[in-house]
Amino acid sequence: MKYIVSTVLLFISICTFANQPLLQNSYLRNGQSLNGRWHYIVDVYETGYYNYRMEPHDGTENPGSSAYFLNKKPQNKTDRVEYDFDAAPTMVVPGDWNSQEEKLFYYEGTVWYKKSFNVENYDASKRYYLHFGAVNYKADVYLNGKKLGVHVGGFTPFNFEMTHLLKEKDNFLIVKVDNKRAADEVPTLSTDWWNYGGITRDVTIYELDDTFIEDYKIQLTKNNNKEVSGYIQLNGENKGNQNVNLSIPELKINKAFITDDEGYVGFEFPVKRLSYWSDTNPKLYEVNISISKDKISDKIGFRTIETKGKEILLNGEKIFLKGISIHEENVMRGGRAWSIEDAKVLLGWAKELGCNYVRLAHYPHNENMIRLADEMGILVWEEIPVYWTIQWTNTETYNKAETQLTELIQRDKNRACSIIWSMANETPTSKERLTFLTNLASAARKLDDTRLISAALEDHGKDEDKNIMIVEDEFAEVVDVLSFNQYYGWYGGKIDNIKNIRWEIDIDKPVIISEFGAGALQGYHADNMTRWSEEFQELLYEETLPTLAKIPGISGITPWTLVDFRSPRRTLIPYQNGWNRKGLISETGNKKKAFYTLQKFYQNIE
Ligand code: GCB
Structure with a gap:
C-alpha cells in the first residue's frame, strides 16, 4: 500500500511539475519584486530534503519535521525542530552565494532560501505567477509548505502559477537550490568558468486575469x-x-x-x-x-538576417561582425552579472572596443543584456552550455539541452539583436554527437526559422602541412554559419609562425572565428615572446588579426575574451590565481595593450 501511495504521489508530482509555459515579455510587465534579502541555510547533506533513509520528504504524505520546506516552528517548549530560517543569516537575491559569503566561495551543493512576503493589492479573483530569471542549477520551489515545481538548468527563466497556494498575507516561499555538477547535466562536470550557485536573477510575482x-x-x-x-x-x-x-x-x-x-x-x-x-x-x-x-x-x-554563399546579410546587406566574447560576470563587484548596470558595463566596454556584435558565451545570459543590446544596436550570438564532453547518448541529457534551448528561444525570439543560436562549444566529433547536435539544430529551426544556426567548432593543422588549418566536422554541413575556435600561437603553434598559416575551407558558408586569444596578466610587462605578459598577448593579436582577415568568407570574429574571468582550472600563481587571463580587461577593470590593438583593427574595417 505504502508503495502504491508513493508511486501515485510521484506520478502526480511529475505531472504537476512539468515546466509551465513561459510568460512572454514578463520583462515589461508590472510585477512585485521579491528581490532583496532572503534567509538561507547551507545544507551539505541535504537533511532538509531527504529523511535518514534517503527518501525525499516531499515524496511522502506526511513529511517529517526536518522537511525544511515546511518552515516549521516549535509549538511549545518540548517540541523539536532542528532548523530555523528566521534565525539563519541572509543574503541578497539576485546574487550568487560564492561571492557573498567567504565560506561559500568554493561551495557546490544545496542551499535553502526563504522569503516571507505579503501580496500587494491582493485580489482573490486574479491569477498569480511566480517568475525566476534563473537559478543555478536545480531549483525545488515551495510556497506555504507545498511544492510549486522543479526547474533544472542554470541560465534560463521559468515560472509557476501559484494562485492555488497564495494568500494575501504571510506567505513563505522556500527554494532549494543545488549547483552540484554531474556528468549527465548540461553543462557537464568540466567547464572553464566558475560554477556560481544561487538565485542569480530576479524573482517576481505577476498578477494576471483569468x-x-x-x-x-x-x-x-x-x-x-x-x-x-x-x-x-x-x-x-x-x-x-x-x-x-x-x-x-x-x-x-x-x-x-x-x-x-x-x-x-x-x-x-x-x-x-x-x-x-x-x-x-x-x-x-x-x-x-x-x-x-x-x-x-x-x-x-x-530586420532580416540571412546568409548568401559566404556572406552574412543584415537587411540584405553584407555585414562584418566586429565582436568580442563575453562571460556573464561583473568582476569588479565580484560574481555573476545580472542587472542592467552590469549589462551597461559589459556592453559599454564592447562598444568602446568598436564592436557591433558580441558572443554571449557559453550559456544564456540575463535578459538585461539582450534588451540593452537591442537598444544599443549590438548583434548577439546566444548559446546553450553544451560544452566539451556532454553525454551524447543519454536521452535525459539531450532533453535537458533541448529544454534550455527552448527556454532561451522562447525568451528572446522577439529580439532583433539576437541573430545566431549556437548549439555547442568545442565538442569532440563522433556519430552520437552529430545526432545530438543535429536534433538540437532542427528543434531550434522548428521554434524559430528567422535566425541563423551555428556552433563553435574546432580547427586543426593538416597532416601534410601543419601551416594549413582545416575544420573536419560533419556538423559544418548542418549549420548556417561555419564558426570555429582557433588558438594558434597559444595552445599550439608558435606565435612567430602565425603569419604563415592559412585556412583551407571548402564549404560555401560564411565563417566566424568564435575564439582566439592569449593569457596576459594586466600590468606584467616583458618582451613579446614571454608568456603571460601584456606584450605577448598584444603580439598574438597583431599577428592573428591580419591572418584571419585573409580567410575566404570571413564574416566576423569574437576574440576570447572581453574580461578576465574566474575559473577553477586556472591555478598558476602568480599569473592566473584562479582567473582565466585571456581578457582584454583585467578583473580590476584595467585595459591591457591588446584591447587597443583590437580597437584599432575594428576602426580600420570598412
Ligand atoms: C576555449 C573555450 C573557452 C575557454 C578557452 C580557454 O576554447 O571555448 O571556454 O575559456 O578556450 O581560455 O582555453
Missing part, C-alpha cells in the same frame, strides 16, 4: 522584409474565440483577430515604410497587444 496573453511572436517573415508574421497565444478558461488587437502605432498598424478554440491566432500582414533595425539604426517599435482583460506593450525591432 485569461491573459501568454505568448507571442512578432517578427519579419523569413526572407521577406515587407511582411510581419507570427502568432499570439492566450491562456485561461476564456482563451477561445477571444478578440485580440495588435497595434504598431508608428506604422499605423491596427489588426483585430479572433483566437481559435485553443486560444491561438496566427497571422501575417504587409508592412510599409519600415525603418529596419540594424547596428547603426537600432530602431525599436512600440507593439501593443490587448484582449478584454489584458494588455501588453513590447519594443520590437524588425
Whole structure:
C-alpha cells in the first residue's frame, strides 16, 4: 500500500511539475519584486530534503519535521525542530552565494532560501505567477509548505502559477537550490568558468486575469522584409474565440483577430515604410497587444538576417561582425552579472572596443543584456552550455539541452539583436554527437526559422602541412554559419609562425572565428615572446588579426575574451590565481595593450 501511495504521489508530482509555459515579455510587465534579502541555510547533506533513509520528504504524505520546506516552528517548549530560517543569516537575491559569503566561495551543493512576503493589492479573483530569471542549477520551489515545481538548468527563466497556494498575507516561499555538477547535466562536470550557485536573477510575482496573453511572436517573415508574421497565444478558461488587437502605432498598424478554440491566432500582414533595425539604426517599435482583460506593450525591432554563399546579410546587406566574447560576470563587484548596470558595463566596454556584435558565451545570459543590446544596436550570438564532453547518448541529457534551448528561444525570439543560436562549444566529433547536435539544430529551426544556426567548432593543422588549418566536422554541413575556435600561437603553434598559416575551407558558408586569444596578466610587462605578459598577448593579436582577415568568407570574429574571468582550472600563481587571463580587461577593470590593438583593427574595417 505504502508503495502504491508513493508511486501515485510521484506520478502526480511529475505531472504537476512539468515546466509551465513561459510568460512572454514578463520583462515589461508590472510585477512585485521579491528581490532583496532572503534567509538561507547551507545544507551539505541535504537533511532538509531527504529523511535518514534517503527518501525525499516531499515524496511522502506526511513529511517529517526536518522537511525544511515546511518552515516549521516549535509549538511549545518540548517540541523539536532542528532548523530555523528566521534565525539563519541572509543574503541578497539576485546574487550568487560564492561571492557573498567567504565560506561559500568554493561551495557546490544545496542551499535553502526563504522569503516571507505579503501580496500587494491582493485580489482573490486574479491569477498569480511566480517568475525566476534563473537559478543555478536545480531549483525545488515551495510556497506555504507545498511544492510549486522543479526547474533544472542554470541560465534560463521559468515560472509557476501559484494562485492555488497564495494568500494575501504571510506567505513563505522556500527554494532549494543545488549547483552540484554531474556528468549527465548540461553543462557537464568540466567547464572553464566558475560554477556560481544561487538565485542569480530576479524573482517576481505577476498578477494576471483569468485569461491573459501568454505568448507571442512578432517578427519579419523569413526572407521577406515587407511582411510581419507570427502568432499570439492566450491562456485561461476564456482563451477561445477571444478578440485580440495588435497595434504598431508608428506604422499605423491596427489588426483585430479572433483566437481559435485553443486560444491561438496566427497571422501575417504587409508592412510599409519600415525603418529596419540594424547596428547603426537600432530602431525599436512600440507593439501593443490587448484582449478584454489584458494588455501588453513590447519594443520590437524588425530586420532580416540571412546568409548568401559566404556572406552574412543584415537587411540584405553584407555585414562584418566586429565582436568580442563575453562571460556573464561583473568582476569588479565580484560574481555573476545580472542587472542592467552590469549589462551597461559589459556592453559599454564592447562598444568602446568598436564592436557591433558580441558572443554571449557559453550559456544564456540575463535578459538585461539582450534588451540593452537591442537598444544599443549590438548583434548577439546566444548559446546553450553544451560544452566539451556532454553525454551524447543519454536521452535525459539531450532533453535537458533541448529544454534550455527552448527556454532561451522562447525568451528572446522577439529580439532583433539576437541573430545566431549556437548549439555547442568545442565538442569532440563522433556519430552520437552529430545526432545530438543535429536534433538540437532542427528543434531550434522548428521554434524559430528567422535566425541563423551555428556552433563553435574546432580547427586543426593538416597532416601534410601543419601551416594549413582545416575544420573536419560533419556538423559544418548542418549549420548556417561555419564558426570555429582557433588558438594558434597559444595552445599550439608558435606565435612567430602565425603569419604563415592559412585556412583551407571548402564549404560555401560564411565563417566566424568564435575564439582566439592569449593569457596576459594586466600590468606584467616583458618582451613579446614571454608568456603571460601584456606584450605577448598584444603580439598574438597583431599577428592573428591580419591572418584571419585573409580567410575566404570571413564574416566576423569574437576574440576570447572581453574580461578576465574566474575559473577553477586556472591555478598558476602568480599569473592566473584562479582567473582565466585571456581578457582584454583585467578583473580590476584595467585595459591591457591588446584591447587597443583590437580597437584599432575594428576602426580600420570598412
Ligand atoms: C576555449 C573555450 C573557452 C575557454 C578557452 C580557454 O576554447 O571555448 O571556454 O575559456 O578556450 O581560455 O582555453
